[in-house]
Amino acid sequence: MRKIIFETLLHGPLTEAAPAADAAALAEFGAALERVARRRFGRSLAIREVDAGSCNGCELEIHALNNAFYDIDRFGLRFVASPRHADVLLVTGPVTKNMREALERTYLATPDPKWVVAVGDCAVDGGSFAGSYACVGGVSAVVPVDLHIRGCPPRPLDLIKGLLALVEER
Amino acid sequence: MAEITQIADLMREGRAVPHHRPWPRAVVTPDAWNTAVGLLGVPGWSLLGLWGDSAEVHMALRGEQSGEIGVLSLDCPGGHFPSVARTHPPALHLEAAVRDLFGLQAIGTPEPRPWLDHGRWGLSHPLGLTQAPSETRTYEFLPVEGESLHEIAVGPVHAGIIEPGHFRFTANGETVVRLEERLGYVHKGIEGLMAGSDIGRAAQLAGRVSGDSTVAYAIAFARAVEAALEIEAPQRGIWLRALMAELERLANHFGDIGAICNDAAFALMHAHCGVLRERVLRAADLCFGHRLMRDAVVPGGVSTELSSEGISALSALLGEIRRRFPALVELYDNTASLQDRTVGTGVLKSDLARQYACGGYVGRASGRAFDTRRTPGYPPYDMLHFDVPVLDAGDVNARVWIRIREVEQSLSLVEQIVDRLPSGDIRVGVAASIGATREGAAVVESFRGDILVWLRLGGHGRIERCHLRDPSWFQWPLLEAAVEGNIVADFPLCNKSFNCSYSGHDL
Numbered sequence: 001m002r003k004i005i006f007e008t009l010l011h012g013p014l015t016e017a018a019p020a021a022d023a024a025a026l027a028e029f030g031a032a033l034e035r036v037a038r039r040r041f042g043r044s045l046a047i048r049e050v051d052a053g054s055c056n057g058c059e060l061e062i063h064a065l066n067n068a069f070y071d072i073d074r075f076g077l078r079f080v081a082s083p084r085h086a087d088v089l090l091v092t093g094p095v096t097k098n099m100r101e102a103l104e105r106t107y108l109a110t111p112d113p114k115w116v117v118a119v120g121d122c123a124v125d126g127g128s129f130a131g132s133y134a135c136v137g138g139v140s141a142v143v144p145v146d147l148h149i150r151g152c153p154p155r156p157l158d159l160i161k162g163l164l165a166l167v168e169e170r
Numbered sequence: 171m172a173e174i175t176q177i178a179d180l181m182r183e184g185r186a187v188p189h190h191r192p193w194p195r196a197v198v199t200p201d202a203w204n205t206a207v208g209l210l211g212v213p214g215w216s217l218l219g220l221w222g223d224s225a226e227v228h229m230a231l232r233g234e235q236s237g238e239i240g241v242l243s244l245d246c247p248g249g250h251f252p253s254v255a256r257t258h259p260p261a262l263h264l265e266a267a268v269r270d271l272f273g274l275q276a277i278g279t280p281e282p283r284p285w286l287d288h289g290r291w292g293l294s295h296p297l298g299l300t301q302a303p304s305e306t307r308t309y310e311f312l313p314v315e316g317e318s319l320h321e322i323a324v325g326p327v328h329a330g331i332i333e334p335g336h337f338r339f340t341a342n343g344e345t346v347v348r349l350e351e352r353l354g355y356v357h358k359g360i361e362g363l364m365a366g367s368d369i370g371r372a373a374q375l376a377g378r379v380s381g382d383s384t385v386a387y388a389i390a391f392a393r394a395v396e397a398a399l400e401i402e403a404p405q406r407g408i409w410l411r412a413l414m415a416e417l418e419r420l421a422n423h424f425g426d427i428g429a430i431c432n433d434a435a436f437a438l439m440h441a442h443c444g445v446l447r448e449r450v451l452r453a454a455d456l457c458f459g460h461r462l463m464r465d466a467v468v469p470g471g472v473s474t475e476l477s478s479e480g481i482s483a484l485s486a487l488l489g490e491i492r493r494r495f496p497a498l499v500e501l502y503d504n505t506a507s508l509q510d511r512t513v514g515t516g517v518l519k520s521d522l523a524r525q526y527a528c529g530g531y532v533g534r535a536s537g538r539a540f541d542t543r544r545t546p547g548y549p550p551y552d553m554l555h556f557d558v559p560v561l562d563a564g565d566v567n568a569r570v571w572i573r574i575r576e577v578e579q580s581l582s583l584v585e586q587i588v589d590r591l592p593s594g595d596i597r598v599g600v601a602a603s604i605g606a607t608r609e610g611a612a613v614v615e616s617f618r619g620d621i622l623v624w625l626r627l628g629g630h631g632r633i634e635r636c637h638l639r640d641p642s643w644f645q646w647p648l649l650e651a652a653v654e655g656n657i658v659a660d661f662p663l664c665n666k667s668f669n670c671s672y673s674g675h676d677l
Contacts (some may be wrong), residue, residue, distance in 0.1 A: 001438065001501055014445060049331045053356045055673045057381025057462055062331050063425075064451070067444035081329035096676075097290040098355045099334055102326045128378050133296045134359035152464060153381065 014068040034075040044076030045163070048086035048110065052103045052142075053093030053135065058120040058153040062090065070156045077163065083109040088166070091143075094122040094129040095136040107143040115146040115166055119159065124148050177233050177240035180206055184242065190609040191397040195241035197226075200252055203244045206231060210258040216527030217644075218613070219622045220254060220264040221637040222272035224299065227251045228637075230611070230622060232527070237545035241611065241624070246274050253278040260526045260644055263353075271361070273298035283309060286354040286676065296362050311350055314340045319347060322658065326355045333672035337661075344657040349650045357676040364625075364636040369395055369469050369600055372633045376623070377464055379638050380674030385411075385418040386616030387638065387674075388467035390623040393548065394636075395469040398610025398627050399601065405592040407471030409550050413587045414454070414463045414472075415615075416580040420491075421450040422617040423573040423580070426669050430570055431502065433662040434511035442498050449487055456483040471597030484588055488581055499574055512567040516664030518652040519564060526644045530619025531576065532668055534560050535568035542615040554586050564652075569667040576617075603631045616641065618671060640674030 049062055065072045066079070080086050083106045095103060107116070118139035121127035126137030139145050149162035174180055177194070183205070184196030198206070206229065209215045218230035218239060228243045244251050253276035254261035265276040266285035273295030287294065289307050314321070319340050326334035336352040360379060364372050376391035377384045389411050396402060403411070428443025451461040457480030458466045466474045502508060522528075523536035533540055541558040543551040559575035561568040604627060611624040619641025626634045649668045653661055 001505060004438065004442070004497055004501060050327055051331075051333050051356070053358055053673075054333070055378045055381040055384075056333050056671065057378070057384065057464070059331050059333065060382060060425075060462065064444075064448060067448050068441055069445070069448050079331060083327075093356065094358060096356055096358055097292075098288045098357055098676075099326065100290065102334065102355070106327050128374055129358045129360070129363065132359035132363050133291050133293060134357050134362070152378075153462070155461065 044078060045088060046078060046080045046086050047088045047090050047163075048080055048083045048106070049090045049092070050083075050103060050106050051092050052099045052123075052139065053096035053129075054120060054122065055093075058092035058123075061151075061153045061156055062092075062119070062159065064156045065159060070160065072160065075160075083107075084111065086110050087114060088163070089114065089116045089143075090119055091116060091139045091145075092119045092123055094126040094132075095139055095142050096134055097136060098134070100136055100142055103139075103142055116143055117147045117149060117162060117166060118145045119149050119151075119154060119162075121150055121152045124150060127152065174205060174209065176236055177231065177238040180209075180231070180242065181240050187243070187609065189398075189607055190241065191400060191611070193239040193241060193611060195228075195243060195609065197243045197245065200244065203229075203242060204252055206242050207252065207254050207257060210254065210261075213524065216524075217254070217258060217260050218527065218620075219624065219637070219639040220261050220268065221624065221639070222268035222274050222297065223635055224272070224297075225249075225274075227268060227272075227274055228624070229254065230624070234527075239546060239611075239613070249273060250275040250277050252276070253280075255279050255281060260647070263647070264639075264643060271295065271297045286357045288354055296359060297365070309352065311338050311352075312348070314348060316342070316347070318342055335672050339658060339661070341658055344659070346653050346656055346658055346661065349653045349661070351646055351650060353646065353672060354676050356673045358673075360638070360677045361636060364633050367633050368602075369627075369631065369633070372625075372636060373468055374465060376636075376638060377467070379677065380616075380618075380640060380671040381462065381464075382422055382671065383418070383616040383618060383621065383640075383674065384462050384464045385414045385467055386614050386621055387623075388465070389415060390612050390614035390616075390621045391625075391636075391638070392467055392469040392471075393612035393614060394610040394623040394625050395600065395627070396610070397612060398608040398625065399604060401470065401598060401600065403471040404595040404598060405550075406594045407596040407598075409587055409591050410472045410476060410596060411467050412550050412554070413476070413584060413591075414458065414466060416583045416587070417450055417454045417457075418463065419580045419617040420577060420584070421447050421454070423577050424450065426666065427498075427502075427570060427573050427577075429669075430512070430566065430663065430666045431508060433666045434508055436505065436508045439498060439502060439508075442494065446491055446494060446498075449490055453480070453483045453487040456480050468597065470600045471595070473597065475596055476591075481588060484584060488585055491577075491581060495577065502570065502574075509567065511660070511663060512570060512667075513565060515566045515660050516652040516656055516667060517563070517565045518648055520562060522648055522651055523564070526648055528619070528644045528648055529615075529641045530617070530645070531569050531572040532645050532648065533619065534558065535572045536564035537562045540620070542613045542620045546613065548612070548614070550587070553590075554583055556583055566663055566667040601631065603629070605629050607634070618642065618669065618674075619645065638674075638677065640671050640677075642670035642672075642675040645670045646675060
């Protein structure tokens with residue numbers, strides 16, 4: 001274990017070694033996001049993820065935000081385990097009817113001020129699943145949505161861009 | 171009735187359906203259906219799937235020795251059929267789903283409760299004939315009796331970035347006495363949307379059944395369509411599919427190995443495996459233009475040619491993984507505190523894995539040497555060299571090791587594919603109209619296990635019925651069994667080592 005840790009220390013962070021285009025954009029968005037989040041909230045931004053019927057593709061890319069390449073913790077963005085600790089609900093999926101109540105209750109359990117970000121094409125209007133007997137079709141049909149981040153699934157960088165847009169507009 | 175020793179004997183008991191490919195399908199009498207149900211209790215036979223249709227029910231069986239597959243169908247003029255789960259518990263939730271979606275009752279089933287239908291669709295039996303509004307019923311969890319027991323209710327919204335489902339634990343102190351899962355929260359009605367869709371739209375839906383297996387689902391769907399239409403994708407297309415499938419397997423296995431260790435509070439492995447996963451996704455993006463390679467596999471072949479920078483990205487990827495991964499494996503193997511959590515935890519007994527015909531790393535960590543790339547097998551895997559690792563311990567540790575070994579196999583497969591990639595077209599056209607009803611089926615090995623896709627195409631070239639059976643159907647119930655007797659704090663570890671799909675199961 002020590003060897004791996006030492007090696008990691010010697011090699012430096014991966015975030016700098018990442019491909020140039022992505023890394024530059026990422027640093028720019030991330031730093032801007034951190035400044036704005038601190039100004040608005042006076043602290044970091046706590047995010048609660050809610051899967052309201054996604055295929056789990058969006059979850060994979062949201063997970064990627066925590067890997068060494070994107071590492072959104074360094075911008076003061078962190079995922080929390082309870083809606084009661086959250087400023088932002090990150091909602092994925094076309095909102096299945098079986099998840100509607102759970103989403104409503106999660107929203108109500110989140111203290112004000114709060115923002116809802118709908119992630120992925122199906123969170124916009126049901127996407128591929130629009131018109132199904134089992135789907136409400138879009139997050140905004142259930143809770144007020146402040147921002148949509150499109151993509152199937154959106155790339156991690158698009159997610160960071162979206163969160164930046166959210167805090168800048170509020 | 172003659173003695174039945176193989177699939178062909180069962181098929182002879184019924185009326186063969188001529189337009190079904192590639193395996194036989196026969197419409198049978200209730201007697202023959204019951205004979206088949208009886209066989210499922212005998213070692214050597216397994217249930218591959220059970221699904222409804224407008225007024226009939228289908229059951230796919232597999233002979234474990236021969237690897238032969240057959241589909242039995244039973245007309246249900248009275249809206250009911252003899253229960254399979256009555257004697258073969260793996261069919262329990264499949265039967266409940268047939269009832270919820272089609273209104274076909276399994277007579278004698280031990281499970282009277284609805285499964286996918288939570289009473290919120292505004293109708294009942296959405297794919298069946300009667301669609302009166304369903305009523306909201308209270309879901310009764312199994313009763314528990316005994317001293318010093320308490321219940322812990324978790325979900326559907328969980329603490330992490332996870333899919334929704336409900337877990338009801340009954341615990342005695344720290345020890346889990348029973349876990350009961352309640353699923354169906356992410357039921358999107360995919361099979362309902364499939365019906366009436368053209369092949370292109372249906373392929374998109376198939377690729378969105380379970381996002382982590384989008385390539386495997388797309389291949390399974392494409393192969394079922396190609397079987398029905400008796401067409402073959404060009405060689406290059408077939409090889410590119412396998413390349414995508416192995417990249418998908420690598421990405422998921424890295425994610426899982428890291429996440430399992432993370433659930434044992436060993437974040438270092440999580441961080442390093444996360445890096446490897448990200449590198450796979452970036453290589454996939456360079457190769458095919460999408461990190462998860464969504465919609466890249468289509469009926470008739472693949473939609474995207476491998477980019478020239480993709481080939482060099484792949485060789486860099488293989489080099490990087492081979493440099494980094496062995497040290498991580500050594501770290502996993504030599505960290506006593508981590509081993510203390512994974513060894514002997516969440517043991518799945520091999521007889522249960524066999525009974526449930528459980529596929530993927532869950533089955534293979536419990537002695538079930540089943541991999542659909544081998545049997546029944548599909549191209550190009552018959553032209554590639556790979557091992558199917560199998561262990562007997564059945565614990566979390568064994569499920570980690572199966573993934574480690576499969577990573578090594580997938581690396582070799584990617585290398586073989588890139589070295590020997592045939593040239594030529596990547597796609598053939600798929601006829602829009604075919605003039606007659608055709609049926610096709612396919613099984614494909616996702617990172618999680620065997621996916622079964624069965625479909626019927628109408629003469630107009632549209633989907634009449636498509637069923638997609640996720641490997642999780644036969645893994646979720648076994649998680650309940652594996653957790654029993656473990657401490658509550660080890661549940662995340664057990665759960666992650668299974669990593670069943672909620673979306674794939676709920677459909």
